[in-house]
Amino acid sequence: xxxxxxxxxxxxxxxxxxxxxxxxxxxxxxxxxxxxxxxxxxxxxxxxxxxxxxxxxxxxxxxxxxxxxxxxxxxxxxxxxxxxxxxxxxxxxxxxxxxxxxxxxxxxxxxxxxxxxxxxxxxxxxxxxxxxxxxxxxxxxxxxxxxxxxxxxxxxxxxxxxxxxxxxxxxxxxxxxxxxxxxxxxxxxxxxxxxxxxxxxxxxxxxxxxxxxxxxxxxxxxxxxxxxxxxxxxxxxxxxxxxxxxxxxxxxxxxxxxxxxxxxxxxxxxxxxxxxxxxxxxxxxxxxxxxxxxxxxxxxxxxxxxxxxxxxxxxxxxxxxxxxxxxxxxxxxxxxxxxxxxxxxxxxxxxxxxxxxxxxxxxxxxxxxxxxxxxxxxxxxxxxxxxxxxxxxxxxxxxxxxxxxxxxxxxxxxxxxxxxxxxxxxxxxxxxxxxxxxxxxxxxxxxxxxxxxxxxxxxxxxxxxxxxxxxxxxxxxxxxxxxxxxxxxxxxxxxxxxxxxxxxxxxx
Amino acid sequence: xxxxxxxxxxxxxxxxxxxxxxxxxxxxxxxxxxxxxxxxxxxxxxxxxxxxxxxxxxxxxxxxxxxxxxxxxxxxxxxxxxxxxxxxxxxxxxxxxxxxxxxxxxxxxxxxxxxxxxxxxxxxxxxxxxxxxxxxxxxxxxxxxxxxxxxxxxxxxxxxxxxxxxxxxxxxxxxxxxxxxxxxxxxxxxxxxxxxxxxxxxxxxxxxxxxxxxxxxxxxxxxxxxxxxxxxxxxxxxxxxxxxxxxxxxxxxxxxxxxxxxxxxxxxxxxxxxxxxxxxxxxxxxxxxxxxxxxxxxxxxxxxxxxxxxxxxxxxxxxxxxxxxxxxxxxxxxxxxxxxxxxxxxxxxxxxxxxxxxxxxxxx
Numbered sequence: 001x002x003x004x005x006x007x008x009x010x011x012x013x014x015x016x017x018x019x020x021x022x023x024x025x026x027x028x029x030x031x032x033x034x035x036x037x038x039x040x041x042x043x044x045x046x047x048x049x050x051x052x053x054x055x056x057x058x059x060x061x062x063x064x065x066x067x068x069x070x071x072x073x074x075x076x077x078x079x080x081x082x083x084x085x086x087x088x089x090x091x092x093x094x095x096x097x098x099x100x101x102x103x104x105x106x107x108x109x110x111x112x113x114x115x116x117x118x119x120x121x122x123x124x125x126x127x128x129x130x131x132x133x134x135x136x137x138x139x140x141x142x143x144x145x146x147x148x149x150x151x152x153x154x155x156x157x158x159x160x161x162x163x164x165x166x167x168x169x170x171x172x173x174x175x176x177x178x179x180x181x182x183x184x185x186x187x188x189x190x191x192x193x194x195x196x197x198x199x200x201x202x203x204x205x206x207x208x209x210x211x212x213x214x215x216x217x218x219x220x221x222x223x224x225x226x227x228x229x230x231x232x233x234x235x236x237x238x239x240x241x242x243x244x245x246x247x248x249x250x251x252x253x254x255x256x257x258x259x260x261x262x263x264x265x266x267x268x269x270x271x272x273x274x275x276x277x278x279x280x281x282x283x284x285x286x287x288x289x290x291x292x293x294x295x296x297x298x299x300x301x302x303x304x305x306x307x308x309x310x311x312x313x314x315x316x317x318x319x320x321x322x323x324x325x326x327x328x329x330x331x332x333x334x335x336x337x338x339x340x341x342x343x344x345x346x347x348x349x350x351x352x353x354x355x356x357x358x359x360x361x362x363x364x365x366x367x368x369x370x371x372x373x374x375x376x377x378x379x380x381x382x383x384x385x386x387x388x389x390x391x392x393x394x395x396x397x398x399x400x401x402x403x404x405x406x407x408x409x410x411x412x413x414x415x416x417x418x419x420x421x422x423x424x425x426x427x428x429x430x431x432x433x434x435x436x437x438x439x440x441x442x443x444x445x446x447x448x449x450x451x452x453x454x455x456x457x458x459x460x461x462x463x464x465x466x467x468x469x470x471x472x473x474x475x476x477x478x479x480x481x482x483x484x485x486x487x488x489x490x491x492x493x494x495x496x497x498x499x500x501x502x503x504x505x506x507x508x
Numbered sequence: 509x510x511x512x513x514x515x516x517x518x519x520x521x522x523x524x525x526x527x528x529x530x531x532x533x534x535x536x537x538x539x540x541x542x543x544x545x546x547x548x549x550x551x552x553x554x555x556x557x558x559x560x561x562x563x564x565x566x567x568x569x570x571x572x573x574x575x576x577x578x579x580x581x582x583x584x585x586x587x588x589x590x591x592x593x594x595x596x597x598x599x600x601x602x603x604x605x606x607x608x609x610x611x612x613x614x615x616x617x618x619x620x621x622x623x624x625x626x627x628x629x630x631x632x633x634x635x636x637x638x639x640x641x642x643x644x645x646x647x648x649x650x651x652x653x654x655x656x657x658x659x660x661x662x663x664x665x666x667x668x669x670x671x672x673x674x675x676x677x678x679x680x681x682x683x684x685x686x687x688x689x690x691x692x693x694x695x696x697x698x699x700x701x702x703x704x705x706x707x708x709x710x711x712x713x714x715x716x717x718x719x720x721x722x723x724x725x726x727x728x729x730x731x732x733x734x735x736x737x738x739x740x741x742x743x744x745x746x747x748x749x750x751x752x753x754x755x756x757x758x759x760x761x762x763x764x765x766x767x768x769x770x771x772x773x774x775x776x777x778x779x780x781x782x783x784x785x786x787x788x789x790x791x792x793x794x795x796x797x798x799x800x801x802x803x804x805x806x807x808x809x810x811x812x813x814x815x816x817x818x819x820x821x822x823x824x825x826x827x828x829x830x831x832x833x834x835x836x837x838x839x840x841x842x843x844x845x846x847x848x849x850x851x852x853x854x855x856x857x858x859x860x861x862x863x864x865x866x867x868x869x870x871x872x
Contacts (some may be wrong), residue, residue: 178816236773
């Protein structure tokens with residue numbers, strides 16, 4: 001075999017590997033087409049007063065034109081009946097009276113798609129406080145603001161909906177250029193914000209909950225939930241572009257309103273991922289299969305005092321799983337990551353000494369140190385606001401804790417653990433947290449602190465803090481210096497599941 | 509009246525000087541504030557403020573088929589019978605006639621007011637006509653008989669559409685040379701051009717608008733029209749970049765031409781209609797899209813702002829319509845009605861915001 005043939009063989013093998021790995025590059029499953037959804041039954045819940053101007057009929061016509069069967073009912077009919085009509089998707093218009101609906105759909109085991117903002121708290125999509133947890137902006141009371149909400153921001157670009165709608169991390173036109181009435185909500189940590197207003201995810205225009213995600217009221221979503229910024233009579237103003245302008249990619253990216261609605265409905269109708277099962281052995285097998293032969297750079301403070309034993313145990317665990325582990329000191333150059341499949345940063349590292357290393361390496365990074373959230377672009381730069389810790393003396397007002405609160409039990413990173421508090425360590429310990437951007441999937445928060453997210457991951461291509469685009473997956477798993485040997489089986493499963501998730505994606 | 513006015517001014521002056529001036533000013537402010545909303549609803553409640561101001565005999569025998577009014581408001585030109593007749597746009601008095609030998613299907617006047625273009629049905633021709641004096645300057649053949657004609661002065665092009673053929677011919681307006689034959693899926697309806705690169709063509713059979721790139725002379729895209737059946741009439745506001753589409757199914761859509769987006773849907777008379785956009789057709793009206801149906805209906809879309817349009821109302825004209833055009837200088841819609849019964853000449857209807865004609869019959 002001459003040199004040329006060897007090169008060709010290498011190229012062929014590389015192409016084969018890329019072809020196999022490519023589908024895994026997409027963290028989110030593609031959405032079904034309308035053709036695949038034909039015949040699904042949609043229950044459209046509207047108001048009872050037909051004299052109220054609304055676009056409900058247009059919504060119905062839009063859905064029917066795409067092949068789904070739509071039955072319409074009213075809030076009064078819902079209030080008067082015991083059994084809810086069966087459907088594959090419930091769509092709740094803002095024309096329905098939320099007081100009449102009450103909590104009738106809160107436990108619905110079918111997906112719910114709603115633009116009834118005042119009903120968000122009933123569904124558990126947001127907290128109960130008007131103006132704080134949810135609000136309706138409309139021209140009579142908020143004339144100037146009703147123009148501001150014509151501009152939405154693509155807060156999430158990696159979800160199935162975002163990809164299908166072509167959402168980008170930039171402004172876009174939500175509704176056509178008239179003073180608009182829109183609703184926004186502030187979802188709980190189990191929600192995913194896709195579109196926000198006024199530059200803050202706390203004013204989310206579009207947000208979703210996966211089946212099994214923890215809702216804002218602490219309950220668990222029995223099926224998918226979508227909240228959308230529409231109001232009574234502006235479906236027809238959802239932006240779209242036609243004619244010669246549609247050839248301009250910049251204009252196509254701006255007029256995304258209708259595409260976003262379309263993709264959100266299809267996501268709601270699509271089957272959710274299978275529920276992960278708590279099975280540590282099966283997890284270990286999957287982890288071992290994925291880790292076998294992969295190179296892992298473990299970055300630590302070599303001979304660290306307090307965490308030395310913990311680092312040794314972590315490395316031993318990773319080697320036992322099958323990783324080819326290379327240990328680097330915190331002062332080693334970033335070039336040590338070259339040729340690696342994963343970089344794991346130990347919490348023994350000094351943030352000050354590690355500097356900005358490993359932030360932009362094109363391989364997955366797992367950080368066990370939450371205080372590096374800003375230098376790794378996992379969160380903003382305001383210490384103790386964007387990131388912080390529980391339990392560290394003199395640095396935290398919160399006592400040590402041993403629990404994390406699972407909010408995304410549906411995700412494989414949650415290791416099949418049920419929603420709610422899970423013992424992470426045997427003894428109360430220091431636990432770090434950060435507030436990631438909406439592209440991150442939040443797996444667990446600190447107990448009683450839903451805004452302090454302990455475990456989360458960014459898919460490749462995510463928009464991270466400072467406008468940084470994740471070149472590969474990024475994970476925060478707060479494992480303080482001496483904690484590894486103190487982890488519960490659940491904690492170790494979370495460690496394995498998060499690391500497995502990190503290496504399961506490919507580079508961007 | 510004058511004394512009352514003086515008295516009121518004096519009262520106000522006194523009020524300004526007096527210790528109760530604040531109270532007077534407050535009363536005045538409240539009166540103004542309450543008066544303003546009162547004007548709005550009343551104006552809307554009145555409906556279309558355009559009414560038939562006058563009815564006049566055309567005075568030239570034959571069926572009117574095409575009408576155009578010079579931009580300077582001096583002359584109106586009417587295709588009537590086999591002739592082109594000129595009239596004073598001030599009082600509709602005859603100002604000349606030119607025999608053409610065939611009926612004029614459509615008529616366009618150049619911006620300079622010196623030339624006109626007339627499409628003849630049989631034979632299929634376009635005539636370039638000098639207007640002072642009236643005479644035919646050139647005769648150009650068309651591959652198919654035109655049903656409508658549109659002059660795009662910015663591009664120096666004349667577009668001829670045929671109701672029988674799925675294409676539009678683009679002619680050089682100076683020489684008559686055929687520049688392009690633009691193929692469409694179906695025969696085109698009304699055309700309007702924005703003067704900066706786009707020609708919009710109603711495609712009634714497809715429920716959409718075709719957009720022609722007038723520089724490259726080819727189809728540049730299509731605009732879907734949700735909820736619009738058989739779009740036929742078009743009106744364009746090139747400043748606001750709004751296209752008003754009359755749907756024979758009984759609606760008018762307002763389309764943002766920049767992005768092809770329909771953002772307003774308003775009621776209109778069902779049936780065919782052709783349209784035009786006019787500025788300030790009536791006091792308090794910024795603009796309107798007017799659609800005139802052959803059976804004698806006038807529908808208006810009122811412009812309140814570039815992003816706000818409302819149903820401007822409807823008026824039954826009670827006569828069939830042969831041709832219509834707008835005199836922007838006098839804010840007057842000219843409607844040429846064909847002869848009725850045994851009559852050999854038709855009528856002018858002048859529609860505007862002035863007082864209605866006392867006599868609903870003829871007032872020559």
